[in-house]
Amino acid sequence: MTYEQLLREAIHHGIDIYEKPMTPTVKGFYSDEVIWINKNIPTNVEKACILAEELGHFHTTIGNILDQTKIENRKQEKRARTWAYEKLVPLSKIVQAHKNGIRNRYELAEYLEVTEEFLDSAIKRYKEKYGFCTTIDNFTICFEPLGVLEMFDY
Incomplete structure (x- = not known):
């Protein structure tokens, strides 16, 4: 935003x-x-x-x-x-960034239009709130190291 x-x-x-x-x-x-x-x-x-x-x-x-x-x-x-x-830095936007090929923190901060410092603070807060990862739909967001995993339907 x-x-x-x-x-x-x-x-x-x-x-x-x-x-x-x-x-x-x-x-x-x-x-x-x-x-x-x-x-x-x-x-x-x-x-x-x-x-x-x-x-x-x-x-x-x-x-x-x-x-x-x-x-x-x-x-x-x-x-x-x-x-x-x-x-x-909503979790849904982190998933969307993953779908769009964003692969590192610098690119993610640019994609979200936030500073890297703000992004790092947001990730730290999410880690405090959710632990090392959380799941949204078929995606697991890992906060350390930062990454998104997609689950497949059988």
Whole structure:
């Protein structure tokens, strides 16, 4: 899903989006149906990853969770990131990439229009959630090493 598509989705939900210059350590921020994206982020692919996470906060978090020393705030942060991973790196798209001949992480990140860092974090989260593999229809997705296996019908 592209940055432009995510922007349209945010607007559909009544969220205002602003791109503002921020310090390099801050990439995005969500509060009260407003999302700020760091204007200094160089690519729309990276901006899409940040926007997806901030949309995840809109959909999954409540209140101020800036203090990450609190367990509940860390849980909410994880829920928002998981929402973003499932939005931009759905398991069905990993299977589709396999069907289209994608054979490595670089190609997969490019196919999904996400950064390699975002893809790696998504795969790590899926491994936490499902273990080393999970099955979708007739396909088994292995997370370590990353690959897709197709099962045959008899």
